[in-house]
Amino acid sequence: MKKIIDKSEFISKLKNGMSIMVGGFMVVGTPENLIEEIVKSDIKDLTIICNDAGLPNKGVGKLISAGKVKKLIASHIGLNPEAGKRMSEGTMEVELVPQGTLVEQIRSGGAGLGGFLTPTGLGTIVQEGKEIIEVEGEKFLLEKPLKADIALLLGHKVDEKGNTIYSKTTRNFNPMMATACEIVIVEAREVVSIGDLNPDNIVTPHIFVDYIVKGDK
């Protein structure tokens, strides 16, 4: 199966109203070329799941500024005033989730789990509407798994089969998101031949990756 597609074919995979997980942490590890293609397209009403809201002109912040995001699920929006503005105006719904909970929800979604129990958020607003479960005398919140239609990731080196390695702190949410979405698309800084990557160093196994789009080195 040939996984390498061009940018126009990439856009054809998306539909209005889809849920999309976007890798990256404060835009580090975000596939900027894929984001740019969505900005240029007619795609809208997206639910975006990302660690944060990026910056007004970078990362998922570009999608927010372009008015393409109906709902954002993130742990932090403080460095993107545009996100805060749209939230208070009511033009974009924002669901704030503790960072460790968000990534574990995604991991659960991809790992076939029904959720997990965490002490994070006990006694805070985060607890509202959630089940509290006691295990050996300690209280935990039940957090449910999270999945999405599409994952957009940034790979540092990707082989033609889809095996992916990441660079330094660009890794962050990318490997978990690769497991939790129906269609997984990796923007590759560099596409290498099958066999070029040391199997011991591969972080995301190829079975998780559906499509590869060549990005910038």
Place this chain on the structure above:
Amino acid sequence: MMTPKELIARRVAKELNDGDVVNLGIGLPTMVANYLPEGVDITFQSENGMLGLGPAPVEGEEDWDLTNAGGQPITMSIGGVCFDSSTSFGIIRGGHVDATILGSLQVDEQGNISNWIIPGKMVPGMGGAMDLLVGARKVIIAMTHTAKGKMKILKKCSLPFTAVKQVNMIVTELGVMEITDEGILLTEIAPGVTIEEIQEVTEPKLIISENLETIRI
């Protein structure tokens, strides 16, 4: 003359022990790394997914694949390591971080902390703070004692909690306080400050340590 923030950072640095794994929040807490005692080897964790933060990068030599939780370029010390966000928060919630140092909007005498939202005014999100507060073995709050004349150390936080009963210690420019079952114990006081002066800007009645000493810097 030392600034209040430098005094706080210098004092907090003295709390760290050789071999500790430490997570520093954004802002004032970041300064703590500049004042580590001689011979104390600390492994700094950054929740976006790395262990082993080094000194700030030289201007012009920034590596944008290597950033901290604020998205700012950092360096990695020899032996440093990068990993995904799930591993990062496993480290945090799993009790593998010895100390976390955070700023705050409010702290109360039960050890509750509020530092992620001012409803209707500022909604940056909690980021990784809720996980760090419940997961780190020791929580040290490094903050100025008041904000524009308003008290921050309260009988009960008026803002929504970030975590319940997790704070162990508060270091301000006026003194060092420990949260105990009986209330807030004042253990150290800044030079030239009287007990009456620090009590005047602290809502709960301070318990004065029998061994009260001048702040150790």
